Amino acid sequence: MKIAITAKGKELGSDIDTRFGRCEYFVIVDTETMEFEAIMNESAMASGGAGPQAAQTISKIGAKVLITGNVGPNAHQTLEAAGIEIITGSNGKVGDMAEKYKNGELSSTNAPTVGRHAGM
Amino acid sequence: MKITVASGKGGTGKTTIAVNLALSIKNSMLIDCDVEGPNSHIFFKEPMVKLKDVSIPAPKFDLDTCTLCGKCVDFCQYNAISIVGEKLLFFDELCHGCGGCKIICPVDAITEVEHYVGVIEKGGTGDLPVYHGMLNIGEPFGVPIINELKQFADDKKTTIFDSPPGTACPAVETMRDVDFCILVTEPTPFGLHDLTLTVDVIREIGTPYGVVVNRDGIGDDRVDRYCEKENIPLLAKIPNDLEIARLYSSGVPMVKGLPEYRKLFEEMFDRIKEMI
């Protein structure tokens, strides 16, 4: 299964970017094989609506889980509509979070963690 | 004639200058464009009465007709529309009401509905009418209300616009298409910093402008030096007078409580007239 992790770099050793809509990269990890690829987040520069746009990006890639720091209300609604499980409050290294997820150590949230326009 | 009173940040006394200037000159009107927190009206006894609602056109999606082609999503530069899986989502607080998605939709699944963003109210007197707009809570874009407010300017009067603080779109909107812009600042490092940002914007817009220093005496002469170096007319200095502050907090304009200040505003107005 594919999971998307918001990251400041392109590697498993990169730090988590705690912003969702305006993170630098998404590292997409396949939890069966631990193979990964990094994609640039083109929404980072959006003047508004970065959250919903980023949610569409990871939905198109086929991610079923999002691991990040914070998610605003619009992004939350879009992710929920896309059926993507949301895990917030993450920090540390991308690879470590992927392992933790695989081991069932992370639990999902069902509410936005920041208010509107928090990332503007 | 149209004069805008602007300031790079809130709390510099922009409203004080706008209100007292309007009160000191003949045949004036006041339009408070600070739609997120209008407060000019507190200096007038007359109640504000609602004139009209302000709306922008917002799209309404017929989901039975929509083919989820995604053309509207790609078109909307404000990311107000999302499609994930089989679902189309619309975020009305991101929509600027440009109407483009309706035009772009190949199957006519989009119609337009009114989305109410705020109201315009009127108060003051026949001699000095006061208008202001109020953005509904949670609505992020004041510009549509400001544009409607500007329509109330009466060509036969001198209109004073009280601009929203800052240098973002709503402030820029009030600084263009006017004859003169008064930039209000304080004689402090922060005041100067915000003033320089506002000067950059006003030079870009091209409106003639001058500076008023408020609460003169609380800082130093760095604003004077800056204005001299940049060749910016210093229109007036309002002293840091405790009595002005006391009147302000009880909602009395300084030219009413301290009539000697009226002359300062009259002279300010004379200088402005010479410059335009």
Ligand code: SF4
């Ligand atoms: S009206 Fe314009 S801003 Fe609003 S959703 Fe349509 S394209 Fe986007």
Ligand code: SF4
């Ligand atoms: S352009 Fe029209 S048909 Fe295509 S997704 Fe948008 S609303 Fe649906």
